[in-house]
Amino acid sequence: MSLNPALPDLLHEIRACTLCAAELPLGPRPIVQASTAARVLIIGQAPGTAVHASGVPWDDPSGDRLREWTGIDRDAFYDPARIALMPMGFCYPGKVAGAGDAPPRPECAPTWHARLLAEVPAIRLTVLVGQYAQAAYARAKADSLTDRVQQQRDAPEGIVSLPHPSWRSTGWMRRNPWFETDILPLLRARVTDALG
Numbered sequence: 083m084s085l086n087p088a089l090p091d092l093l094h095e096i097r098a099c100t101l102c103a104a105e106l107p108l109g110p111r112p113i114v115q116a117s118t119a120a121r122v123l124i125i126g127q128a129p130g131t132a133v134h135a136s137g138v139p140w141d142d143p144s145g146d147r148l149r150e151w152t153g154i155d156r157d158a159f160y161d162p163a164r165i166a167l168m169p170m171g172f173c174y175p176g177k178v179a180g181a182g183d184a185p186p187r188p189e190c191a192p193t194w195h196a197r198l199l200a201e202v203p204a205i206r207l208t209v210l211v212g213q214y215a216q217a218a219y220a221r222a223k224a225d226s227l228t229d230r231v232q233q234q235r236d237a238p239e240g241i242v243s244l245p246h247p248s249w250r251s252t253g254w255m256r257r258n259p260w261f262e263t264d265i266l267p268l269l270r271a272r273v274t275d276a277l278g
Contacts, residue, residue, distance in 0.1 A: 089118055089201040096172060096194055102187045105176075112172035113139045116202055120166035121276045123205045124148070125215040127246060128171035128186040139167040147247035148211065153270035154277075164277055166202050168195065170214040182250070186214055205240075207276035209269075212246035228258060234265050242269055 096112050103110045113129045124140075132142040140148055140159070149159050158164050171186025172194065178184045195218075210216045213227050220243055224230040230243040245251045245261075255261055 089116065092197055092201055096198070099172065099193075101193060102173070102189045105187060106173050107176040108134050108174050110173050111137060113137065113167075113169065114172055114198070115139055115160070115162045115165065115167040116198060117162035117166065118201060119163040119204055120202050121164060121204055122154075122207045122209065122273060123166045123168060123202060124209045124211060125219060126167070126169045126211040127214050128169050128183065128190075129174045130183060131174060134174035139169070143249065144247045147251075148244075151244065151247060151266055151269060152209065152273050154273060158277070166205065168198055170218065182248075191218060207272055208241050209273075210241065210243045212244070216243050228254075231261065231265060232258075234268055239272075242272060244269070 093114060093116060096114050099112050100110050108131070111129075111134050113133055126140070129139065130142055130144070133139060133145075138160070139145070145159075149156060152159075154165065169186065169190075171190045173187065173190075175184040175187050208219065210219050216227065216230055219241070220230055221241060224233060227243070227245055231245060234242060244265075245254055
């Protein structure tokens, strides 16, 4: 539910975007979720092929892991009155040979983010998922993603930095057991507080 008539128009405009259509191997399908009442904003990377196919943000194993990390059940996660989902790139960007998905398209964030952020005034917690979101929005700069994630206790109350929850993070989590013991309880507490 949106309380501001400007937001549905903006979401329609974003979902109809074809700005970089010529660069997208599967064509444009911008993925976004927002409401003026949302309390938590999750800024991710860009949709993968499963999300492109379904049109549902984080509708893949990475989304399952992200929901587990945050303690947000599926119903709450997909309730735009509670959770806003804004990727750095709204469409599937394709692959880079031998390196997984390509980076988010550079046109998206400058074109849409400021306008969308202006329409979600109730946000109490922003979750920055992965290096691209952190490069754009982390207030405290750190030498690495690991440093940024590890410094959560000292981070501003309203921002949390996470690694990307893809299968690739499994090795990172094994090397950094403090993430599960120290950071995830802190994250869940902040999410609960923001949604409360």
